[in-house]
Amino acid sequence: MSENETAAPKSIVTAAILVIGDEILSGRTKDKNIGYIAEYLTNIGIELREVRVVPDVTDEIVAALNALRARYTYVFTTGGIGPTHDDITADAVAAAFGVSIDHDPRAVAMLRERFSEADLNEARLRMARIPAGAELIANSISKAPGFNIGNVYVMAGVPSIMQAMMDVVAPTLKTGVKVLSDTVRAGLKEGDIGGALAEIAKAHPGVSIGSYPFWSETGPDTNIVVRSRDAQMLQAAMDEVKAMVERERQPKA
Known part of the structure; x- marks a missing residue:
């Protein structure tokens, strides 16, 4: 940069967190992710503006996600991407974006790094179902990936896995003026x-x-x-x- 050039001013970058899970709303599981993400974003120059918690209900996830992604630069979701029947976040995100969802060969390959063919059953393969057009978020702990589509980043609810995913995601994010x-x-x-x-x-x-x-x-x-x-x-x-x-x-x- 020459002496006569000046860097373009950074804008304000905003974010929301969407926490998904009946267990959070019932109190059976105490959320440990909101504070971590909030501090992480603040430290890199992204302003957290809103947090919502919704149950494992597709329509409610879709409605909340569409509202938040239209309002903020980024949306980070946690929870609901495991192997059980009530892990419906991936399907709800696909519905919100109006895209199809299926087993992603890249995600299946990641799961094969951890599970044998005998152990890679139908339930575990649910974790490889990714909305069309999404990019995967690597998971160094359990291999089951998160994913990014549009301005939405879908991450695990288990704190250690979510934190590992944040470390993968952070370098790709646009940041603004720090508070x-x-x-x-x-x-x-x-x-x-x-x-x-x-x-x-x-x-x-x-x-x-x-x-x-x-x-x-x-x-x-x-x-x-x-x-x-x-x-x-x-x-x-x-x-x-x-x-x-x-x-x-x-x-x-």
Whole structure:
């Protein structure tokens, strides 16, 4: 790049997560994927905007997927791509995109790396059913692949497998401007600083300010988190937050 050239500014890249599974909604399985994906995306410059959880019902998966993929840059789904009868995610994704689905020779070959012909039964072959036109997402742990079609990335619900798939997917994604953040521990109750924080937030429209109460060893306390894509705007708002905290900590006359 020459001295007179400037890099094109990065845009904001957005994403949603669609968690699929009756076991999540019933509480039998505690989701461990949302937080991991959220942090992963934040770290590479993709802003997670929405999370939905739907049951193993084709119509509900299709409706949610079509809504999310039209609204965000990327959609990441977890769950429902295993070998049992209620693993219907691949079929639902095919229905959402209006394409056929069948055993993909590439996926079958991957499964053969792990299973013998005797063990590669009809149930396990379900994991090789891939919508037409999709690209496979390699699975270094159990070999059964995920897949990508359009702006949708379909991954396993098992956390270790999903994480391995994210490592495969991430280098292929378009990323945007990262959100910067800074935190100050106020040493004050959230209700004591709510009004002052609202005024600071009003004065800094390009900055997000959140307060998060918790119970510390000394009693009620609050973390104040300031976020922005602009480092100077972040610093200006944080300076005001810190000054406000110092004022509020002073003994009242």
